Amino acid sequence: MKQNRRNFIITSGLIGGAVLTPSLFNNAFGKNINIIGENKKMKFTFKPYTLQLKHVFTIATSSRSTTPVMLTQIEYDGIIGYGEASMPPYLGESHETASKFLSKVDLSQFNDPFKMDEILEYIDGIDEKNTAAKAAVDIALHDLVGKIIGQPWYKIWGYDKSKTPNTSFTIGIDTPEVVKQKVKEATAYNILKVKLGRETDKEMIETIRSVTDKPLVVDVNQGWTDKHFALDMIYWLNERGVKMVEQPMPKTQLDDNAWLTEKSPLPTFGDESVQRIPDVIKAHGIYSGINIKLMKCTGLREAHKMVDLAKSLNLQVMLGCMTETSCAISAISQLAPEAVWGDIDGNLLISNDPFDGIIIVDGKVTLNEAPGIGLTAVRSF
Numbered sequence: 001m002k003q004n005r006r007n008f009i010i011t012s013g014l015i016g017g018a019v020l021t022p023s024l025f026n027n028a029f030g031k032n033i034n035i036i037g038e039n040k041k042m043k044f045t046f047k048p049y050t051l052q053l054k055h056v057f058t059i060a061t062s063s064r065s066t067t068p069v070m071l072t073q074i075e076y077d078g079i080i081g082y083g084e085a086s087m088p089p090y091l092g093e094s095h096e097t098a099s100k101f102l103s104k105v106d107l108s109q110f111n112d113p114f115k116m117d118e119i120l121e122y123i124d125g126i127d128e129k130n131t132a133a134k135a136a137v138d139i140a141l142h143d144l145v146g147k148i149i150g151q152p153w154y155k156i157w158g159y160d161k162s163k164t165p166n167t168s169f170t171i172g173i174d175t176p177e178v179v180k181q182k183v184k185e186a187t188a189y190n191i192l193k194v195k196l197g198r199e200t201d202k203e204m205i206e207t208i209r210s211v212t213d214k215p216l217v218v219d220v221n222q223g224w225t226d227k228h229f230a231l232d233m234i235y236w237l238n239e240r241g242v243k244m245v246e247q248p249m250p251k252t253q254l255d256d257n258a259w260l261t262e263k264s265p266l267p268t269f270g271d272e273s274v275q276r277i278p279d280v281i282k283a284h285g286i287y288s289g290i291n292i293k294l295m296k297c298t299g300l301r302e303a304h305k306m307v308d309l310a311k312s313l314n315l316q317v318m319l320g321c322m323t324e325t326s327c328a329i330s331a332i333s334q335l336a337p338e339a340v341w342g343d344i345d346g347n348l349l350i351s352n353d354p355f356d357g358i359i360i361v362d363g364k365v366t367l368n369e370a371p372g373i374g375l376t377a378v379r380s381f
């Protein structure tokens with residue numbers, strides 16, 4: 001049985017005639033850190049990688065054409081778990097900070113990868129912040145343990161894969177010509193997400209409405225600072241087929257966000273204001289729902305707890321992402337059956353994805369049977 005699992009994992013790395021064996025990965029990463037158990041070794045490795053974006057990506061506060069990520073793996077008994085930290089610059093992490101953090105990771109004190117709580121509490125305690133670097137370890141550990149069990153995490157958690165939501169496809173702020181082109185490229189998606197929070201908000205919506213009548217969700221990224229203006233905008237958007245508003249006002253304006261949510265005809269979701277478990281409790285009464293992202297919350301272990309906590313507080317759950325490879329996207333997708341909204345398109349925005357994993361079919365997040373986080377192929381990186 002063990003040999004079968006190992007063969008599956010190695011075979012699953014077959015792409016373009018290249019088989020990625022554990023030894024090849026060790027050479028590529030050049031660093032073997034952790035040894036656990038008397039006879040079995042656990043190797044944790046990490047490597048910087050830069051995602052190339054298909055389009056220059058603009059939100060209310062910045063523009064960029066690349067995203068730095070850190071790709072990680074934990075190898076144990078011939079099985080490899082893959083992980084990733086995505087670090088868009090505005091969140092404060094980088095190749096340098098992640099390298100510094102991950103260099104401190106020492107799993108030699110643990111003798112069993114199934115002790116996930118203990119291992120990940122240790123990771124969380126190594127240093128403050130570094131939530132993406134922590135997620136890179138968490139995701140690799142989940143992938144490893146799921147592969148050892150032989151099941152994907154949505155099944156381990158008991159979720160129904162038929163209940164996954166549509167994912168929205170994000171249209172960044174741009175000129176009307178580019179926006180129209182992006183909308184045309186998004187024909188495979190049933191919901192479009194529009195970045196707002198600038199002077200051109202109404203122009204953006206009208207440009208999109210000139211080429212499609214698909215349902216829209218909008219993300220203001222804290223861009224509206226006056227609650228009356230925000231409410232007027234939401235009524236205007238509601239008349240134009242918008243279904244939800246993400247982070248309409250600055251996260252510091254708690255009372256204004258609560259006022260807006262109470263009066264808004266559309267549900268509001270906290271994103272920048274919701275990082276980790278304590279923020280879920282704070283979001284109660286302020287927003288209609290929360291946007292959970294692995295890079296904010298340190299990974300799947302905490303994200304899973306946040307989903308349960310949000311549901312107990314009658315907060316709707318949306319799942320989000322950064323620009324990421326199919327590694328982190330497939331990981332967050334394991335929680336998709338519990339979400340009302342999916343915004344899990346980060347891998348679709350890049351041109352150099354080293355992984356194949358969860359895919360979108362007819363606009364819907366579609367889980368597969370691959371054990372762990374659902375990766376189906378790995379190319380060299």
Ligand SMILES: [Mg+2]
Binds near residue numbers: 219271272291
């Ligand atoms: Mg957002």
